[in-house]
Amino acid sequence: MPSSAAAALSGRVLRDTEAYGKHLFHRYPAGRTLHVHLGLYGRFTDGTGEPPPPLGEVRLRMTTRKHWLDLRGPAACEVLDPAQVDALVARLGPDPLRDDADPDRAYARIRRSNKPLAALLLDQSVVAGPGVIYVTEVLFRAGLPPTTPGRSLDPEAWQDIWTDLVELMREGVERGRIDTVHSRHTPEAMGRPPRVDRHGGEVYVYRRAGQSCLVCGGAVRTGILAGRNSYWCTTCQPD
DNA sequence: GATCTATGTAGAT
DNA sequence: TCTACCTAGATCG
Numbered sequence: 001m002p003s004s005a006a007a008a009l010s011g012r013v014l015r016d017t018e019a020y021g022k023h024l025f026h027r028y029p030a031g032r033t034l035h036v037h038l039g040l041y042g043r044f045t046d047g048t049g050e051p052p053p054p055l056g057e058v059r060l061r062m063t064t065r066k067h068w069l070d071l072r073g074p075a076a077c078e079v080l081d082p083a084q085v086d087a088l089v090a091r092l093g094p095d096p097l098r099d100d101a102d103p104d105r106a107y108a109r110i111r112r113s114n115k116p117l118a119a120l121l122l123d124q125s126v127v128a129g130p131g132v133i134y135v136t137e138v139l140f141r142a143g144l145p146p147t148t149p150g151r152s153l154d155p156e157a158w159q160d161i162w163t164d165l166v167e168l169m170r171e172g173v174e175r176g177r178i179d180t181v182h183s184r185h186t187p188e189a190m191g192r193p194p195r196v197d198r199h200g201g202e203v204y205v206y207r208r209a210g211q212s213c214l215v216c217g218g219a220v221r222t223g224i225l226a227g228r229n230s231y232w233c234t235t236c237q238p239d
Numbered sequence: 240g241a242t243c244t245a246t247g248t249a250g251a252t
Numbered sequence: 253t254c255t256a257c258c259t260a261g262a263t264c265g
Contacts, residue, residue, distance in 0.1 A: 022247075040247045041259040057261075073259040075248065126247085131246040178246075206246095227249090227253075243263070252254075 005079040008032055014062070021092045021128025021154035023076075031082050036060070039075025046070070096165040097173065103162040110150040110158065118146030121161075121224035130165060132228050134172075136206045137180035138164050144235040146230045180204060181214065190236060207233040 009028055013237035016027040026034040036042070051061065060071035071077060076192055080088070093109070094101035109126045110117070120126050121135040130138070139146050144153075145239050153161075172178050181202040209222035213233040222231050 036248080039258080040245060042247095043259075071259090073257095075257075142248090194252055229245090241264080244261090248257095250254105250256085250260100 037076035042074035113150035117148040
């Protein structure tokens with residue numbers, strides 16, 4: 001954070017916090033808002049007692065009498081005024097984790113696009129929040145390949161995907177990890193050992209290229225879509 | 240110890 | 253479509 005931004009917040013008391021998609025907002029007095037986006041590498045660490053000496057580049061440190069919180073590697077850590085916050089939120093699609101989300105707004109974008117569904121769902125101006133794990137897994141659960149053109153998605157299929165995103169992401173917040181493996185499709189039920197992603201969650205196809213599908217046993221396929229790794233099962237997600 | 244990779248996105252080409 | 257950004261854990265040799 002530039003020193004001017006640090007000066008704007010240093011010593012101030014945090015009033016409120018809010019998340020919109022992958023963006024975190026901390027509200028401070030006088031309309032000042034700290035905006036944090038973790039990007040690919042950003043990470044918070046926290047603890048109790050005296051904060052440790054800063055290790056590496058600490059972009060933000062928050063403290064109370066009992067707790068401390070450090071932020072390293074974020075894509076964004078900046079102070080915005082209300083107009084800048086409004087502009088940022090205005091370019092985001094509906095967030096499945098928010099009560100004010102309007103899934104019809106996302107579907108209007110999807111149904112008039114020929115782009116692959118995976119690319120559309122990763123586009124934060126279409127849907128705000130889901131990353132490549134949720135998008136990969138929700139498409140598996142829907143039985144649709146990531147290459148499905150947005151235009152071909154019917155309203156019922158979109159409703160199912162949206163509902164699934166809401167449920168999976170709420171569960172992710174509660175558990176602090178991404179689990180997408182449905183009870184009736186558990187690896188245990190399929191007679192195979194559970195596969196825990198290195199991020200700590202159980203998933204069907206994400207980063208499982210070449211391994212066997214947990215549901216049908218076929219090989220999980222991988223490819224690059226919209227610049228991101230994509231994974232799917234050609235049997236469970238037929239064209 | 241060096242190199243690779245990645246829950247992402249903005250900006251250049 | 254490509255590249256840079258930036259950090260840390262995984263993987264390689």
